[in-house]
Amino acid sequence: MAAAGTLTWPAPLEALPILLGLAAYGWLYARGVGRLRGTPRAVPGWRIACFAGGMALLVVALVSPLAALADELFWAHMAEHLLIGDLGALLLVLGLTGPLLAPVLRLPGMGALRVLAHPVVAYLLWAGNLYAWHVPALHEAAVRDETVHALQHLLFLGLGMNMWMALLGPLPKPAWFGNAAMLGYIVLVRLTAGVLGNVFVFGGGAIYDVYAPGEAAWDISPAADQVAAGGIMMVEGSFVTLGLFCWLFLRAARQSEERQELLELARANGVELSERRAGRAVAAGRGAELRERISAAGGRTASRAG
Numbered sequence: 355m356a357a358a359g360t361l362t363w364p365a366p367l368e369a370l371p372i373l374l375g376l377a378a379y380g381w382l383y384a385r386g387v388g389r390l391r392g393t394p395r396a397v398p399g400w401r402i403a404c405f406a407g408g409m410a411l412l413v414v415a416l417v418s419p420l421a422a423l424a425d426e427l428f429w430a431h432m433a434e435h436l437l438i439g440d441l442g443a444l445l446l447v448l449g450l451t452g453p454l455l456a457p458v459l460r461l462p463g464m465g466a467l468r469v470l471a472h473p474v475v476a477y478l479l480w481a482g483n484l485y486a487w488h489v490p491a492l493h494e495a496a497v498r499d500e501t502v503h504a505l506q507h508l509l510f511l512g513l514g515m516n517m518w519m520a521l522l523g524p525l526p527k528p529a530w531f532g533n534a535a536m537l538g539y540i541v542l543v544r545l546t547a548g549v550l551g552n553v554f555v556f557g558g559g560a561i562y563d564v565y566a567p568g569e570a571a572w573d574i575s576p577a578a579d580q581v582a583a584g585g586i587m588m589v590e591g592s593f594v595t596l597g598l599f600c601w602l603f604l605r606a607a608r609q610s611e612e613r614q615e616l617l618e619l620a621r622a623n624g625v626e627l628s629e630r631r632a633g634r635a636v637a638a639g640r641g642a643e644l645r646e647r648i649s650a651a652g653g654r655t656a657s658r659a660g
């Protein structure tokens with residue numbers, strides 16, 4: 355390990371297992387994309403770009419000078435974890451589709467993913483993990499021990515992806531988890547992280563002693579280091595929240611337009627369709643399927659009339 359106060363790249367032997375793990379995950383994703391290419395279920399280019407962006411953020415967090423700096427300064431450790439468990443996890447989830455996950459879900463025991471990705475379960479697991487790793491004893495153990503640190507990273511990434519999967523992933527969602535519930539989910543997730551950020555910014559004295567040598571080497575006070583970490587957490591959360599609000603607004607507008615189109619198509623074809631049924635189909639992503647059924651039913655009606 356290099357002396358504190360200098361920016362260094364992780365040692366090749368330390369970085370190799372991480373790079374191999376990321377390469378294996380990327381290979382599996384590329385294999386799935388290739389399997390679906392040229393079919394109606396092909397993965398859209400923007401989703402592939404999101405996945406690539408998520409992988410790039412993991413590389414920056416885990417095998418760049420930021421990874422070494424995270425052992426010395428709390429603000430760098432916070433930035434590392436936000437790249438892994440929030441932004442990186444978000445982009446990786448956006449890269450997934452139902453057909454990509456289908457072979458995984460068919461494996462023995464993997465049906466539990468549907469339970470874990472339930473919004474209530476996903477939130478509780480994510481929030482519990484977030485707060486547990488900021489308890490001084492656990493947090494400082496992760497800084498001092500590489501094995502504990504690796505476990506921390508795996509849990510931040512896995513439970514972060516699971517938390518975003520409940521909101522943005524392709525798995526089926528509960529009937530009650532509509533736009534209003536999604537708005538509440540976003541607010542709850544951001545408030546949960548925001549409370550922790552406020553503790554670091556306004557909580558007073560430094561919570562963690564493990565960064566003292568690095569703070570001295572980099573000539574930053576423990577209080578300033580902690581305030582910077584909390585500030586990074588709050589600013590990143592604000593930008594993510596703003597983006598999610600925009601996404602939810604556009605989603606609601608698109609669903610409203612699609613629901614109205616289905617109702618008008620049903621009237622034009624003499625098919626009975628309630629607003630509630632049309633809304634459920636659109637919310638479940640089955641608007642196109644319902645449109646085909648309405649058109650087919652209208653065609654049969656026209657044939658009998660002829």
